[in-house]
Amino acid sequence: MNISFFNIAILLIPLFLLILGLIFFRVNLIKKSAASIGRMIIQLFLVGIYLEYIFKFNNWAVNFIYILLMITVASISTIDMVKLSYKKLIFPLFGSIFLSWTAVYTLYQFIILPDTNFFESRYIIPISGMLLGNVLKGQVIFLNNFLTQIKDGEDSYFYLLSMGATKFEALREFYRRSIIASLQPDLANMATIGLVALPGMMTGQILAGASPFTAIKYQISIMLAIFCIRGLSLFLTTFVINKVAFDGFNRLRRDVFR
Amino acid sequence: MIKLEKINLMLKQQSIFTNLNLHIKKNKKVLLRMPSGAGKSTLLKVIMGYIPMDSGRILIDGKVLGKDNVDTLRQKFAYIGQNIFFTEESVEKYIELIFSFEKNRKIKLSKSTLYELLEKFDLDESILKKSPALLSGGEKQRIALILVLLLDREILLLDEVTSGLDHDLKIRVIEIIKDLNKTVIISSHDNQWLDYDEFEVVGW
Numbered sequence: 471m472n473i474s475f476f477n478i479a480i481l482l483i484p485l486f487l488l489i490l491g492l493i494f495f496r497v498n499l500i501k502k503s504a505a506s507i508g509r510m511i512i513q514l515f516l517v518g519i520y521l522e523y524i525f526k527f528n529n530w531a532v533n534f535i536y537i538l539l540m541i542t543v544a545s546i547s548t549i550d551m552v553k554l555s556y557k558k559l560i561f562p563l564f565g566s567i568f569l570s571w572t573a574v575y576t577l578y579q580f581i582i583l584p585d586t587n588f589f590e591s592r593y594i595i596p597i598s599g600m601l602l603g604n605v606l607k608g609q610v611i612f613l614n615n616f617l618t619q620i621k622d623g624e625d626s627y628f629y630l631l632s633m634g635a636t637k638f639e640a641l642r643e644f645y646r647r648s649i650i651a652s653l654q655p656d657l658a659n660m661a662t663i664g665l666v667a668l669p670g671m672m673t674g675q676i677l678a679g680a681s682p683f684t685a686i687k688y689q690i691s692i693m694l695a696i697f698c699i700r701g702l703s704l705f706l707t708t709f710v711i712n713k714v715a716f717d718g719f720n721r722l723r724r725d726v727f728r
Numbered sequence: 729m730i731k732l733e734k735i736n737l738m739l740k741q742q743s744i745f746t747n748l749n750l751h752i753k754k755n756k757k758v759l760l761r762m763p764s765g766a767g768k769s770t771l772l773k774v775i776m777g778y779i780p781m782d783s784g785r786i787l788i789d790g791k792v793l794g795k796d797n798v799d800t801l802r803q804k805f806a807y808i809g810q811n812i813f814f815t816e817e818s819v820e821k822y823i824e825l826i827f828s829f830e831k832n833r834k835i836k837l838s839k840s841t842l843y844e845l846l847e848k849f850d851l852d853e854s855i856l857k858k859s860p861a862l863l864s865g866g867e868k869q870r871i872a873l874i875l876v877l878l879l880d881r882e883i884l885l886l887d888e889v890t891s892g893l894d895h896d897l898k899i900r901v902i903e904i905i906k907d908l909n910k911t912v913i914i915s916s917h918d919n920q921w922l923d924y925d926e927f928e929v930v931g932w
Binding site: 623624626628630633634635636643717718720721 | 773776777778779780795798802803805806807808809810811812813814815816826829830831832872875876879881885
C-alpha cells in the first residue's frame with residue numbers, strides 16, 4: 471500500500487506537540503531536532519529520486535559505479551572517524567573493502583539468488599548497502615581499538631619484538647583483541663535479533679506483502695553474509711595495516727594519523 | 729660494543745639529545761643517571777631503533793643500525809620498558825608464547841633453569857599459574873628479567889627494572905645483574921646501584 475505525502479505531512483502535528491514538550495522540559499534540542507529531521511527528509515528524498523532512476527535503468531555499469539561509490543564513501547568515513555591520514559589509507563582500505571565485498575556478494579548472489587542477474591539493481595544495491603554499512607561499523611571499531619592499544623601498549627610491543635617476535639607475532643595479541651571488539655556487537659545483535667524489534671529488512675518485506683517465512687529466510691541469509699563480510703574485511707585490513715602502518719624498523723608510523 | 733655518534737633528537741619541539749656521543753664496551757655496565765624527562769628511556773629506545781632520531785649513527789658491534797639489519801641486530805638485545813603488560817591467561821602460557829616465536833624455537837626452555845631463576849628472584853613457582861593481570865609491578869619486572877635471562881641475549885637495556893621492588897629485593901636484583909657476563913645499560917632513579925663499582929655512571 472502506498473502512503474500519500476499528505477498523510478506524512480499530518481505526522482508533523484504530533485511532532486509539533488513533542489516540541490512543546492521539549493520547551494516545557496527546557497530540553498535544548500529543538501534546533502538540533504529540526505536540523506536532523508530536515509536532513510533525514512531531504513536525504514531520503516534524494517535517495518528515492520536517484521534509486522527510482524537507477525532501478526529504471528537497471529544498467530550493470532551504472533550499478534557497478536554506484537557500488538564503487540558506496541565503497542569509497544565507506545572507506546572515507548572509516549578514515550574520517552578514526553582520524554587517519556587520507557593519503558596513506560584511502561587506497562589500502564578501499565582495496566580491503568572492495569575485495570571483501572566482491573567475495574561475499576558473489577557467493578551470496580550465486581547461492582541465494584541464482585536465478586537473478588548479478589547486477590540486478592533491486593538486489594545488488596540494497597544488499598550491498600547493508601553489507602557495506604556493517605563493514606564500516608566493523609572497521610571503525612577495529613581500527614580505533616587496534617591503534618589505541620598499540621599506542622598505549624607500545625612498551626609491551628617493543629618488549630615482544632626484543633624477545634624475538636616478528637612484527638606479526640608481536641602484534642597478534644593486539645589484532646586478536648581488536649577483532650573480538652569489532653565482532654562482538656554483531657554477535658550480540660544476532661543473539662537477540664527478533665526478540666523485541668523485528669530487523670529492518672524483514673519488516674520491509676512483511677510490509678511489502680511477503681510471507682513472514684520468506685522474510686526470515688532473507689533475514690537469516692543476510693545476517694550470515696554480514697557476519698562473513700565483517701570478519702573477512704577485518705582479516706584483509708589486518709594485512710593492510712601490517713604493511714602500511716609500520717616502517718622499516720617495525721615502528722608504528724606517526725603519519726598514518728591525521 | 730655499542731657506539732652512539734652525534735645523536736640529535738627533538739621531541740615535541742624540545743631538544744632531547746644534541747650531538748650525543750656514547751661508547752659502551754663489551755660487557756660494560758652503564759647506569760644512566762639523569763633527572764626525569766632528560767631522555768633516559770628515550771635513549772634506550774633510540775639504541776634499539778624504536779624511536780627515529782633526527783641525525784646521528786648507532787653502531788652495534790661495528791655495524792650501523794639500519795632498516796636492513798635491524799631485525800638481526802635486535803636479536804642481540806633484550807629490552808624491558810616501563811609499561812609492559814603480559815598477554816595470555818597465565819605467566820606460564822606467556823613464557824611458552826615467547827619460546828614459540830620463530831626465532832626462539834631452536835632455544836630449549838629448560839624448566840630447571842626457570843625454577844632456579846624464580847628462586848633467585850624470590851618468586852614462588854605458583855606464580856607460573858597466575859594470570860598476568862594479577863601480577864604486581866615488581867613481579868612483572870622480575871618475570872620480564874627472567875625471560876630475558878632465559879633467552880641469553882648479549883646486551884640488556886633495562887628501564888627502571890627495580891622501581892617496583894622493596895629495598896631488599898632491589899639489592900638482590902642489582903647483585904644478579906652486576907654479576908652477569910653481558911653488556912647492560914640501565915636507566916634508574918634508585919640509589920642502590922651506586923653502591924657497586926661495576927656500574928659506570930653516565931649522563932649528558
